[in-house]
Amino acid sequence: MNEPGHILSGGCLCGAVRYEIDYRGEEASLCHCAMCRRQSGGAFMGFVTVPRAHYRLLKGEITFRRSSDIGRRGFCAECATPLVMDYNYEDERTGIVTGSLDDPEAVPPVLHWGVESMLSWLKLDDGLPRLTTDQDPEYAKAIGLHNPDVT
Numbered sequence: 001m002n003e004p005g006h007i008l009s010g011g012c013l014c015g016a017v018r019y020e021i022d023y024r025g026e027e028a029s030l031c032h033c034a035m036c037r038r039q040s041g042g043a044f045m046g047f048v049t050v051p052r053a054h055y056r057l058l059k060g061e062i063t064f065r066r067s068s069d070i071g072r073r074g075f076c077a078e079c080a081t082p083l084v085m086d087y088n089y090e091d092e093r094t095g096i097v098t099g100s101l102d103d104p105e106a107v108p109p110v111l112h113w114g115v116e117s118m119l120s121w122l123k124l125d126d127g128l129p130r131l132t133t134d135q136d137p138e139y140a141k142a143i144g145l146h147n148p149d150v151t
Ligand SMILES: [Zn+2]
Pocket: 012, 013, 014, 015, 016, 017, 076, 077, 078, 079, 080, 081
């Protein structure tokens, strides 16, 4: 993580919320948990977890909804675009929804997470590691991966 930071911008579908992050090369993951699927309406969600101090809200505001005992999900109240995911035990970092970045190509995922919930019809041949939710969650937490807030 010693490479110099560069600014990545993002925002919601309607444009009410805009943000930027000072990106330092943090690794991204794709989460296949049922909660991410439900919230996004898609097959999975991508996240990159960054220090909260490196995240700046430029316009609008993020509405939060507690999604479990340990997590909350932030979205645009106007258009419902998912934007961030925070954990109670993690005050200093926040999970950015990579699909809300203007250039998601800038943060390719390095692994799949929560694959016990991965849809059977989803065919991905990317060769990336696949972890289940109960596979070493402390490790995942330590390296800042999105950890599904399953209850
Ligand atoms: Zn919006």
